[in-house]
Amino acid sequence: MNQEIIGRFAPSPTGRMHLGNVFAALLSFVDAKSRGGKWLLRHEDLDPQRSRREYALQVEDDLLWLGLRPDGEPEYQSNRFHLYEESLDRLRRAGMTYGCTCTRADILATQAPHQSDGRVIYGGRCRPSSLPCFAPEPETKHSVRLYVPDREIRFTDGLYGPQAVNLARECGDFIVRRADGAWAYQLAVVTDDALMGVNRVVRGSDLLLSAAQQIYLYELLGLPAPEFMHIPLLCNAQGQRLSKRDKSLAMDILRRDFTPEKIIGLTAYLCGLAPTDEPISLSAITELYATRSLTPTLTVSL
Ligand SMILES: [Zn+2]
Numbered sequence: 001m002n003q004e005i006i007g008r009f010a011p012s013p014t015g016r017m018h019l020g021n022v023f024a025a026l027l028s029f030v031d032a033k034s035r036g037g038k039w040l041l042r043h044e045d046l047d048p049q050r051s052r053r054e055y056a057l058q059v060e061d062d063l064l065w066l067g068l069r070p071d072g073e074p075e076y077q078s079n080r081f082h083l084y085e086e087s088l089d090r091l092r093r094a095g096m097t098y099g100c101t102c103t104r105a106d107i108l109a110t111q112a113p114h115q116s117d118g119r120v121i122y123g124g125r126c127r128p129s130s131l132p133c134f135a136p137e138p139e140t141k142h143s144v145r146l147y148v149p150d151r152e153i154r155f156t157d158g159l160y161g162p163q164a165v166n167l168a169r170e171c172g173d174f175i176v177r178r179a180d181g182a183w184a185y186q187l188a189v190v191t192d193d194a195l196m197g198v199n200r201v202v203r204g205s206d207l208l209l210s211a212a213q214q215i216y217l218y219e220l221l222g223l224p225a226p227e228f229m230h231i232p233l234l235c236n237a238q239g240q241r242l243s244k245r246d247k248s249l250a251m252d253i254l255r256r257d258f259t260p261e262k263i264i265g266l267t268a269y270l271c272g273l274a275p276t277d278e279p280i281s282l283s284a285i286t287e288l289y290a291t292r293s294l295t296p297t298l299t300v301s302l
Contacts, residue, residue, distance in 0.1 A: 005037025007200045008193070009063075009070075012044045013056035019249040019263070020204070020234040020242035022066065026267045026285070027231055027294075028202035029068050034290040040196055041070035045078045046183050062251045066260045067282045075196065077188055084183045087191045088176060090221055091146060095132020097176065099142040102126060122172035144177040146217070153212040158229025159294060160205070165212035174213060186213045194223040205230040206241075232296045234270070271296045 009025045011017065017025075032039040041060070045051035060074060091097045102110075102125055110123035122145065128135060131147055148167035156162050167174075176187040189210075193201065201211075211228045218225040234242045242249055254263060261279035269277035272295030273288040280288075 003199060005032050005035045005200050006040065006197045007032030007037055007202060008040040008042055008196065008198045009068075010042045010044050010189070010192075010203070011059050012047070012050075013052060013059055014047070014050040015055060017059055017062050017251045018242055018246060019254065019266075022062075022251070022254070022263060023234055023267055023270070024202070024204055024231065025063060025068055026066065026264065027271065027289075030282075030286045030289040031200060031202045031229065034286045037200070038071040039068070040072060040198065041074040042192060042196070043074060043076045044185070044188070045076055046185065046188055048078070048182075051078070058251075062255070065255060066263065075192065077183075077192065080188070080192060081183060083191050083195060084177075084188050087187055087221055088144065091176065094220060095134050096147050096220055097144050098126060098128050098133055098135070098147070098173075099137030100126040100145045100173075100175070101138055101140055101142045119171065121170075122174070124173060127173060141179050143175045143179040145173040146176050146220075148173050148213075148216060153215050155211060155215055155225075155228065157208065157211070158202075158227060159296075160208065160230055163208070163212065165209060167212060167216060170209060171213065186210060186217060190214050190217040190221065190223070193226055194218065194221070199224070199226045200229070201226045202229045202231065204233050206233060231271070231294070 007028050009028050011021055011025070029039050041063070043051075043056040043059070045056065056074070056076070063070070088097070100122075106125065107120055107122055110125055126145070127147065137144065148171070150166065150168040152164040152166050154162070154164050174186060175184045177183060208230045211230070215225050236242055236246050236249070247253065259279060261281055264282055264285050265274065265279040266277045268274035268280055268285045268288055273285065273292050274280065
Protein backbone atom coordinates (compact mmCIF):
# COMPACT_ATOMS: atom_id res chain seq x y z
CA MET A 1 0.00 0.00 0.00
CA ASN A 2 1.35 3.40 -0.93
CA GLN A 3 0.11 5.72 1.76
CA GLU A 4 0.52 9.44 1.21
CA ILE A 5 3.05 10.93 3.61
CA ILE A 6 1.61 13.62 5.87
CA GLY A 7 4.18 15.50 7.92
CA ARG A 8 3.79 18.56 10.08
CA PHE A 9 5.53 21.37 11.88
CA ALA A 10 4.09 22.24 15.27
CA PRO A 11 5.71 25.32 16.84
CA SER A 12 4.65 27.01 20.06
CA PRO A 13 3.85 30.64 19.27
CA THR A 14 5.66 32.05 22.31
CA GLY A 15 8.24 34.19 20.52
CA ARG A 16 10.15 34.61 17.28
CA MET A 17 11.58 31.43 15.72
CA HIS A 18 15.34 30.88 15.90
CA LEU A 19 17.63 28.82 13.73
CA GLY A 20 16.87 25.66 15.74
CA ASN A 21 13.14 25.97 14.95
CA VAL A 22 13.92 26.72 11.31
CA PHE A 23 16.08 23.62 11.15
CA ALA A 24 13.22 21.42 12.44
CA ALA A 25 10.72 23.11 10.13
CA LEU A 26 12.92 22.65 7.07
CA LEU A 27 13.69 19.00 7.76
CA SER A 28 10.05 18.10 8.42
CA PHE A 29 9.15 19.90 5.19
CA VAL A 30 11.72 18.17 2.99
CA ASP A 31 10.98 14.83 4.65
CA ALA A 32 7.35 15.07 3.48
CA LYS A 33 7.96 16.81 0.16
CA SER A 34 10.81 14.54 -0.95
CA ARG A 35 8.22 11.76 -1.06
CA GLY A 36 5.41 13.76 -2.61
CA GLY A 37 3.65 14.23 0.71
CA LYS A 38 1.79 17.01 2.46
CA TRP A 39 3.17 19.28 5.14
CA LEU A 40 0.80 20.73 7.74
CA LEU A 41 1.26 23.56 10.23
CA ARG A 42 -0.19 23.47 13.73
CA HIS A 43 0.31 26.19 16.31
CA GLU A 44 0.69 24.64 19.75
CA ASP A 45 -0.86 27.44 21.76
CA LEU A 46 -2.06 25.38 24.74
CA ASP A 47 -0.53 27.81 27.19
CA PRO A 48 -2.68 30.95 27.15
CA GLN A 49 -0.19 32.89 29.30
CA ARG A 50 2.71 32.54 26.87
CA SER A 51 1.07 32.06 23.47
CA ARG A 52 0.25 35.04 21.25
CA ARG A 53 -1.63 35.14 17.98
CA GLU A 54 0.86 37.68 16.60
CA TYR A 55 3.73 35.25 17.19
CA ALA A 56 1.81 32.58 15.27
CA LEU A 57 1.31 34.94 12.34
CA GLN A 58 4.99 35.85 12.50
CA VAL A 59 5.91 32.14 12.35
CA GLU A 60 3.77 31.79 9.22
CA ASP A 61 5.45 34.81 7.66
CA ASP A 62 8.92 33.49 8.50
CA LEU A 63 8.09 30.08 7.02
CA LEU A 64 6.80 31.69 3.81
CA TRP A 65 9.97 33.77 3.58
CA LEU A 66 11.90 30.48 3.59
CA GLY A 67 9.55 29.10 0.93
CA LEU A 68 7.81 26.69 3.30
CA ARG A 69 4.13 26.89 2.42
CA PRO A 70 1.90 24.62 4.51
CA ASP A 71 -0.78 22.51 2.87
CA GLY A 72 -4.22 23.60 4.04
CA GLU A 73 -5.04 26.18 6.68
CA PRO A 74 -2.87 26.24 9.81
CA GLU A 75 -4.53 24.70 12.87
CA TYR A 76 -4.52 26.20 16.35
CA GLN A 77 -4.67 23.90 19.36
CA SER A 78 -6.73 26.53 21.20
CA ASN A 79 -9.55 25.78 18.70
CA ARG A 80 -9.43 22.07 19.39
CA PHE A 81 -10.09 21.68 23.13
CA HIS A 82 -13.35 19.76 22.47
CA LEU A 83 -11.30 17.06 20.71
CA TYR A 84 -8.97 16.70 23.70
CA GLU A 85 -12.04 16.39 25.92
CA GLU A 86 -13.22 13.45 23.77
CA SER A 87 -9.83 11.75 24.07
CA LEU A 88 -9.83 12.23 27.83
CA ASP A 89 -13.35 10.75 28.02
CA ARG A 90 -12.14 7.65 26.23
CA LEU A 91 -9.25 7.23 28.66
CA ARG A 92 -11.62 7.76 31.61
CA ARG A 93 -14.10 5.22 30.26
CA ALA A 94 -11.23 2.72 29.99
CA GLY A 95 -10.49 3.34 33.69
CA MET A 96 -6.90 4.38 32.97
CA THR A 97 -6.95 7.84 34.57
CA TYR A 98 -7.26 9.16 38.10
CA GLY A 99 -7.41 12.48 39.88
CA CYS A 100 -4.21 13.67 41.55
CA THR A 101 -4.29 16.34 44.24
CA CYS A 102 -0.53 16.51 44.78
CA THR A 103 1.13 19.88 44.74
CA ARG A 104 4.50 20.30 43.10
CA ALA A 105 6.08 20.24 46.56
CA ASP A 106 4.35 16.89 47.35
CA ILE A 107 5.70 15.41 44.14
CA LEU A 108 9.24 16.64 44.73
CA ALA A 109 9.12 15.20 48.27
CA THR A 110 7.96 11.74 47.17
CA GLN A 111 9.54 11.31 43.76
CA ALA A 112 11.56 8.35 42.70
CA PRO A 113 15.36 8.91 42.37
CA HIS A 114 16.29 12.24 40.87
CA GLN A 115 16.86 12.35 37.13
CA SER A 116 20.05 14.08 36.10
CA ASP A 117 18.21 16.16 33.49
CA GLY A 118 15.85 17.62 36.10
CA ARG A 119 12.85 15.52 35.10
CA VAL A 120 10.47 14.92 37.96
CA ILE A 121 9.04 11.42 38.22
CA TYR A 122 5.65 11.08 39.85
CA GLY A 123 5.86 8.66 42.77
CA GLY A 124 2.24 7.49 42.50
CA ARG A 125 0.79 8.87 45.75
CA CYS A 126 -2.76 9.24 44.38
CA ARG A 127 -2.64 6.18 42.15
CA PRO A 128 -5.53 3.77 42.75
CA SER A 129 -4.62 0.39 44.19
CA SER A 130 -6.01 -1.51 41.23
CA LEU A 131 -6.89 -0.85 37.63
CA PRO A 132 -9.05 -0.20 35.76
CA CYS A 133 -10.31 2.43 38.16
CA PHE A 134 -13.72 4.08 37.80
CA ALA A 135 -13.77 5.95 41.12
CA PRO A 136 -14.93 9.55 40.73
CA GLU A 137 -12.21 12.21 40.68
CA PRO A 138 -11.86 14.36 43.83
CA GLU A 139 -14.12 17.40 44.27
CA THR A 140 -11.09 19.52 45.13
CA LYS A 141 -8.68 21.00 42.61
CA HIS A 142 -6.80 18.17 40.92
CA SER A 143 -4.93 17.20 37.82
CA VAL A 144 -5.80 14.08 35.83
CA ARG A 145 -3.05 11.53 35.47
CA LEU A 146 -2.72 8.59 33.15
CA TYR A 147 -1.63 5.25 34.54
CA VAL A 148 1.51 3.94 32.81
CA PRO A 149 2.50 0.27 32.87
CA ASP A 150 5.80 -1.17 34.08
CA ARG A 151 6.82 -2.49 30.65
CA GLU A 152 8.87 -1.33 27.72
CA ILE A 153 7.33 0.68 24.91
CA ARG A 154 9.26 -0.14 21.74
CA PHE A 155 9.57 1.81 18.53
CA THR A 156 12.15 2.49 15.86
CA ASP A 157 13.22 6.07 15.41
CA GLY A 158 14.13 7.13 11.88
CA LEU A 159 17.53 8.45 13.00
CA TYR A 160 18.21 7.06 16.50
CA GLY A 161 17.12 3.49 15.65
CA PRO A 162 15.39 1.01 17.99
CA GLN A 163 14.15 2.48 21.29
CA ALA A 164 12.78 0.74 24.39
CA VAL A 165 11.36 3.00 27.10
CA ASN A 166 9.85 1.94 30.41
CA LEU A 167 7.48 4.80 31.19
CA ALA A 168 6.99 3.76 34.82
CA ARG A 169 10.72 4.27 35.34
CA GLU A 170 11.32 7.17 32.96
CA CYS A 171 8.41 9.47 33.71
CA GLY A 172 5.78 7.80 35.92
CA ASP A 173 2.04 8.35 35.51
CA PHE A 174 1.83 11.55 33.52
CA ILE A 175 -0.65 14.41 33.50
CA VAL A 176 -3.21 14.61 30.71
CA ARG A 177 -5.07 17.57 32.14
CA ARG A 178 -3.53 20.07 34.52
CA ALA A 179 -5.09 21.21 37.79
CA ASP A 180 -5.76 24.65 36.24
CA GLY A 181 -7.76 22.93 33.49
CA ALA A 182 -5.11 23.35 30.79
CA TRP A 183 -4.57 20.44 28.42
CA ALA A 184 -1.31 18.59 28.66
CA TYR A 185 0.97 18.50 25.66
CA GLN A 186 1.00 14.71 25.13
CA LEU A 187 -2.76 14.24 24.94
CA ALA A 188 -3.21 17.23 22.63
CA VAL A 189 -0.43 16.21 20.25
CA VAL A 190 -1.61 12.61 19.94
CA THR A 191 -5.21 13.67 19.36
CA ASP A 192 -4.18 16.26 16.77
CA ASP A 193 -1.69 14.17 14.85
CA ALA A 194 -4.17 11.30 14.62
CA LEU A 195 -7.13 13.46 13.55
CA MET A 196 -5.02 15.49 11.10
CA GLY A 197 -3.83 12.25 9.47
CA VAL A 198 -0.17 12.88 10.32
CA ASN A 199 1.85 9.72 9.73
CA ARG A 200 5.39 11.13 9.86
CA VAL A 201 6.73 13.24 12.72
CA VAL A 202 10.13 14.90 12.37
CA ARG A 203 11.15 17.01 15.38
CA GLY A 204 13.92 17.71 17.89
CA SER A 205 15.48 14.95 19.96
CA ASP A 206 14.32 16.62 23.19
CA LEU A 207 11.00 14.91 22.38
CA LEU A 208 12.37 11.37 22.06
CA LEU A 209 10.95 10.34 25.46
CA SER A 210 7.67 11.99 24.53
CA ALA A 211 7.42 9.62 21.57
CA ALA A 212 7.14 6.67 23.97
CA GLN A 213 4.44 8.46 25.99
CA GLN A 214 2.61 9.27 22.78
CA ILE A 215 2.85 5.73 21.39
CA TYR A 216 1.33 4.48 24.64
CA LEU A 217 -1.51 7.00 24.24
CA TYR A 218 -2.10 5.92 20.63
CA GLU A 219 -2.40 2.33 21.89
CA LEU A 220 -4.94 3.27 24.58
CA LEU A 221 -6.98 5.43 22.22
CA GLY A 222 -6.90 2.82 19.44
CA LEU A 223 -5.34 5.28 17.00
CA PRO A 224 -2.54 4.60 14.49
CA ALA A 225 0.83 6.01 15.60
CA PRO A 226 2.98 7.93 13.11
CA GLU A 227 6.56 7.10 12.26
CA PHE A 228 8.97 9.22 14.28
CA MET A 229 12.28 10.73 13.34
CA HIS A 230 14.03 12.85 15.95
CA ILE A 231 16.84 15.15 14.96
CA PRO A 232 19.62 16.42 17.21
CA LEU A 233 19.22 19.91 18.61
CA LEU A 234 21.41 22.65 17.23
CA CYS A 235 23.99 23.95 19.64
CA ASN A 236 25.73 27.32 19.71
CA ALA A 237 29.50 27.71 19.58
CA GLN A 238 29.61 27.18 23.39
CA GLY A 239 27.95 23.77 23.02
CA GLN A 240 24.61 24.88 24.51
CA ARG A 241 21.28 24.09 22.94
CA LEU A 242 20.02 27.07 20.93
CA SER A 243 17.33 29.06 22.63
CA LYS A 244 15.56 32.37 22.37
CA ARG A 245 18.51 33.86 24.24
CA ASP A 246 20.75 33.35 21.18
CA LYS A 247 19.62 36.63 19.67
CA SER A 248 22.02 36.47 16.72
CA LEU A 249 20.25 33.33 15.51
CA ALA A 250 16.73 34.71 15.87
CA MET A 251 14.69 35.02 12.72
CA ASP A 252 14.67 38.82 12.59
CA ILE A 253 18.47 38.86 12.45
CA LEU A 254 18.64 35.89 10.09
CA ARG A 255 16.24 37.61 7.69
CA ARG A 256 18.26 40.82 7.85
CA ASP A 257 21.66 39.22 7.29
CA PHE A 258 21.00 36.14 5.14
CA THR A 259 18.99 34.90 2.19
CA PRO A 260 16.62 31.91 2.46
CA GLU A 261 19.05 29.97 0.24
CA LYS A 262 21.90 30.66 2.68
CA ILE A 263 19.86 29.26 5.59
CA ILE A 264 18.77 26.25 3.54
CA GLY A 265 22.39 25.64 2.52
CA LEU A 266 23.50 25.87 6.15
CA THR A 267 20.81 23.36 7.15
CA ALA A 268 21.93 20.97 4.40
CA TYR A 269 25.52 21.27 5.61
CA LEU A 270 24.69 20.87 9.33
CA CYS A 271 22.78 17.66 8.75
CA GLY A 272 25.40 16.21 6.45
CA LEU A 273 23.47 16.47 3.19
CA ALA A 274 25.96 18.87 1.58
CA PRO A 275 29.77 19.11 1.92
CA THR A 276 29.75 22.90 2.39
CA ASP A 277 27.28 25.52 3.60
CA GLU A 278 26.95 27.16 0.18
CA PRO A 279 23.50 28.62 -0.54
CA ILE A 280 21.12 26.17 -2.20
CA SER A 281 17.46 26.20 -3.16
CA LEU A 282 14.60 24.45 -1.41
CA SER A 283 14.21 22.04 -4.33
CA ALA A 284 17.94 21.25 -4.18
CA ILE A 285 17.84 20.30 -0.48
CA THR A 286 14.67 18.27 -1.12
CA GLU A 287 16.52 16.33 -3.82
CA LEU A 288 19.56 15.83 -1.57
CA TYR A 289 17.34 14.57 1.23
CA ALA A 290 15.69 12.06 -1.09
CA THR A 291 19.01 10.51 -2.07
CA ARG A 292 21.29 10.79 0.98
CA SER A 293 21.05 9.93 4.65
CA LEU A 294 21.36 12.43 7.48
CA THR A 295 24.67 12.57 9.36
CA PRO A 296 24.19 15.60 11.56
CA THR A 297 27.04 17.58 13.09
CA LEU A 298 25.01 20.41 14.44
CA THR A 299 27.17 22.96 16.11
CA VAL A 300 26.61 26.34 14.64
CA SER A 301 28.33 29.66 14.93
CA LEU A 302 27.22 32.54 12.80
ZN1 LIG B 1 -0.98 12.80 43.40
